[in-house]
Amino acid sequence: MSYDTDILIIGAGPAGLTAARYLAESDVDYVLLAQEDVPCKDKTCGGFVPTRTLQDFNVSGIQGAHEIHAIRMKFPGMKMVKVEFEESVGINTTRENLGQAMLNLVSNASDSVRMRSKVVSLTPAHDGIRVEYEREGERLSVLSGIVIDASGANSVSSRMKLVRPRISNEAMGYGLQFHLRRNANAPDFQGINDFYYGREYSPGGYAWVFPRTREVVIGTGGIVTNARAESRKLTSYLDNLIQNIEPTKSDVAGATIYKTDAALMPLAGIVTPSHADGMLLAGDAAGHCSPISGEGIHYAMVGGRYAAEVGAMAIRAKNATSQFLARYESMWKKEFGSDLKWGLWLQKRFTSGGSSSMGKNFLASEKSQRVIAEMLVGMRSVRGAILASAPGYLRSKIRI
DSSP, X not given: OOOSEEEEEEOOSHHHHHHHHXXXXXXOOEEEEOXXXXXXXXXXXXXXXXXXXXXXXXOOOOTTOEEEOEEEXXXXXXXXXXXXXXXXXXXXXXXXXXXXXXXXTOTXXXXXXXXXXXXXXEEEETTEEEEEEEETTEEEEEEEEXXXXXXXXXXXXXXXXXXXXXXXXXXXXXXXXXXXXXXXXXXXXXXXXXXXXXXXXXXXXXXXXXXXXXEEEEEEEEXXXXXXXXXXXXXXXXXXXXXXXXXXXXXXXXXXXXEEEEEEEEOOSSOOOOEETTEEEOGGGGTOSOTTTOOOHHHHHHHHHHHHHHHHHHHHHTOOOHXXXXXXXXXXXXXXXXXXXXXXXXXXXXXXXXXXXXXHHHHHOHHHHHHHHHHHTTSSOHHHHHHHHSOHHHHTTOOO
């Protein structure tokens, strides 16, 4: 079968750009379509990138990168605790700066990456996928052997139910952020990320405070159904953090809000399927986001790489059936499936304050606090964190 391109990628986020990077290094033709004019522009995100991600994918030269050397955590009914690290555990950055750094790693971006291109339909046709998109007022069409949909939580393919429906509101998260800025003469913020768990800070989710040099992102979020059921506005949680909650109140004193943004984020744990005939899902479109920290950049990049590898294999084998593409799902499940599964389990306990198996005694342990901190910054897997810090009787119940 003759295609206009072997593989078409939708979305220029971490998943899509990583897929493009690895396809550019192969002998497989691809095209990437993205609606925005700059990769990741205006994408709602706390912007933390773990050190392991930067190292695993050899990403460097990110403009405005703000190194993180400590985190603070506040659990229901407990005082805030601080965990420091000897070396940087990651960086905070804008998604636009991260997107530009990742685009620079795509060797043939000028030929294959098409920004300002909005995909409007996907139609199975002739053993491939017909993709229609709009670019600069013109409606265009491409026939592709495989489509990698990395277009976000409300993905193009989910709207057309080509792989599966959109993740339900009972498992979909909603995040709202304030962006604050100090004046030009003020010092940079410290390299500390804050996590607040409990209903004082969110509608059954958590809040975060992530600094970027003289700017800081303060966000809150929770499951969509919980947020809708609340009579309290989400902005009031952020106002409370800024006006009343230490250390955030002191940290942001004198800073002004210059932007507000919001977005959906999947907090569903493992979501399947992530493949169909001629289709692969990656990033938020596949549900690849940590339910415990909201971090999805690392999982998106791993998923993007695996989608590129399996997509290239399928093109060479001339077999883009769902059965062949299923190996992609096996790969990402093996790599980080347990993080999604047990992250969901742990998130419910953190936000509720814990039960007999995850109560204050457990969270008050300095050992447990460090292990949890290492998990939040990507130094430990969720499973590894539970096994390292949970009581023996609880460990005996864990089977992954």
